[in-house]
Amino acid sequence: MSSRPSGGERVGITDLARMKANGERIVMVTAYDFPSAGAADAAGVDVVLVGDSGAMTVLGYDSTVPVTVDEMLVLCRAARRGAHRPLLVADLPFGSYEASDGDAVATSQRFVKEAGADAVKLEGGGASAERARAIVRAGIPVMGHVGLTPQTAAAGGGFRARGRTAEEALTVLDAARSLEEAGCFSIVFEAIPAAAAAQIAQCIRVPVIGIGAGSDVDGQVLVFHDLLGIHNGAPARFVKRYDALRERMISGLAEFADDVRSSRYPAEEHTYRMPSEERERLARLLPGR
Numbered sequence: 447m448s449s450r451p452s453g454g455e456r457v458g459i460t461d462l463a464r465m466k467a468n469g470e471r472i473v474m475v476t477a478y479d480f481p482s483a484g485a486a487d488a489a490g491v492d493v494v495l496v497g498d499s500g501a502m503t504v505l506g507y508d509s510t511v512p513v514t515v516d517e518m519l520v521l522c523r524a525a526r527r528g529a530h531r532p533l534l535v536a537d538l539p540f541g542s543y544e545a546s547d548g549d550a551v552a553t554s555q556r557f558v559k560e561a562g563a564d565a566v567k568l569e570g571g572g573a574s575a576e577r578a579r580a581i582v583r584a585g586i587p588v589m590g591h592v593g594l595t596p597q598t599a600a601a602g603g604g605f606r607a608r609g610r611t612a613e614e615a616l617t618v619l620d621a622a623r624s625l626e627e628a629g630c631f632s633i634v635f636e637a638i639p640a641a642a643a644a645q646i647a648q649c650i651r652v653p654v655i656g657i658g659a660g661s662d663v664d665g666q667v668l669v670f671h672d673l674l675g676i677h678n679g680a681p682a683r684f685v686k687r688y689d690a691l692r693e694r695m696i697s698g699l700a701e702f703a704d705d706v707r708s709s710r711y712p713a714e715e716h717t718y719r720m721p722s723e724e725r726e727r728l729a730r731l732l733p734g735r
């Protein structure tokens with residue numbers, strides 16, 4: 447029997463723990479607005495992450511660093527309106543939680559109170575684990591994130607896999623353990639060699655959701671725009687494209703432009719009708735105006 451809630455019940459953090467215990471894979475996807483979150487819900491996804499990747503995929507920034515709490519709140523509110531059954535996790539943006547426990551708790555409360563998030567996510571171990579502990583104590587579930595952590599990637603050696611050496615893999619394990627110990631209900635493993643991720647995940651009791659971390663973890667997450675082929679550019683090695691929506695969007699828009707320019711659109715079926723006697727009356731009335 448599946449551990450997933452049925453009958454419209456919302457997925458909770460205890461459901462994820464049960465799924466891990468039963469060996470059922472957890473499905474997580476990012477979404478940043480009403481239609482994408484609604485599509486994820488309709489597809490039966492378990493967790494929707496309003497990722498700060500939205501800074502790049504929907505807001506057009508060059509990295510995740512510039513996005514603000516207010517911008518993320520708009521995205522999160524819209525996603526909440528679309529996602530009813532999935533657990534909704536909001537990414538705490540760079541600069542909104544690191545400086546103090548007070549900042550971390552206050553920002554997390556905004557996502558819960560103002561945008562309907564069920565949980566928040568933050569990046570890194572060390573001081574971030576302390577922030578996670580404070581947020582959990584304030585009654586808000588926290589998801590951790592280790593391995594490649596995009597908010598601080600530039601300071602930590604750039605956008606490359608983490609844990610290719612045994613020493614680096616142990617650093618990832620330390621970070622994951624500190625987050626687990628702080629009370630995180632789940633941890634994202636990003637860009638970690640599959641062999642290292644599998645061994646580290648064995649040492650972690652909470653569900654591990656991988657992105658570029660191989661298949662021996664408890665679930666997988668991909669960025670909505672990557673998996674559906676919505677944005678331009680070469681995808682990361684771990685991305686599997688399930689569609690090419692950007693090409694399909696461009697082709698639909700080009701066809702519309704063509705139809706307008708050649709007067710094929712709008713056709714009869716796209717227009718409202720007017721009774722012929724009213725049309726004739728209007729024709730008689732117009733010259734006097």
Ligand code: KIV
Binds near residue numbers: 498499500591634636
């Ligand atoms: O912001 C995001 O999309 C993420 C995922 C890569 C896990 O943090």
